[in-house]
Amino acid sequence: MPHILITGANGQLGHALVTQFASADRLTCWTRPDRDIADPAIADAVAEAGPDVVINAAAWTDVDGAEEAPEDAFAVNALGPKYLAEGCARCGAEFVQVSTNEVFSGEAGRYYREYEQISPGSTYARSKAAGEHAITAVLDRLYIVRVAWLYAPGGNNFPAKISAAADRLGSLRVVSDEFGNPTHAPDVAAAIAQLIEKRRFGIYHLTNDGCASRYEWAVELMRLTGRQSLPVTPIAAHEWPRPTMPPPHAVLINQAGAALGINLRNWREALADYVRTEFSM
Secondary structure (H helix, E strand, O other), X not given: OOEEEEEOOOOHHHHHHHHHOOOOOEEEEEOOOOOOOOOOOHHHHXXXXXXXXXXXXXXXXXHHHHHHOHHHHHHHHHHHHHHHHHHHHHHOOEEEEEEEHHHOOOOOOOEEOOOOOXXXXXXXXXXXXXXXHHHHOOOOOEEEXXXXXXXXXXXXXHHHHHHHHHHHHOOEEEEOOOEEOOEEHHHHHHHHHHHHHHOOOEEEEOOXXXXXXXXXXXXXXXXXXXXXXXXXXXEOHHHOOOOOOOOOEOEEOXXXXXXXXOOOXXXXXXXXXXXXXXXXX
């Protein structure tokens, strides 16, 4: 098995990747502040480490916060991947860049395949799109993996927040007109491992199969945790004001991965696994 270097190893996807590649002959894990991908010197560090594959799971993920700190978001999400790609080019490593469904505008009723034109709206989305462009200018041996609505046990994510709100409030109000692909981080990590084995470079949408609204996701979570009688009221996105509005229907289709035999299970099945793990802890 190749030497794998994972950045952002302490995040939701990073943890899942560390578990997925635990049996690698050599596994290098980088986290902040020891290894800051926004520092140009990270290119030297990659070249010196000499991995076979770099998986970048480090990112600025505070979507609303990016509006107030655009330079910080672009430093991590655009310049960081560029520096990592430069390091990969110097040592001959392959590169996996994790991107997002939010690079698409999310028009109502649209479903997005890998090679459709991106149209990012928010500062966060533009920073992630800039990262995609930056690495393709530096490196050919790369995989761009777009994910959506990522969650994992122990993470600060939508299911965790909804569960805590249900316990605290006894009822929920959840947006019903924003749609995406609820995606279990361990499933993405396993799919990335398959992708690296295939060695077919390109853009991939690796999300759990199917899509849901935030409301449908919350209702299913309540059912799986035995709280199906808890009132969950659907609301429109404009009733839950935020500094930035996410794309309403940025639903990804896994066409390129599926053509290689890489298929992720249905989001409801994955959520049930999450509940069994998270609520037995």
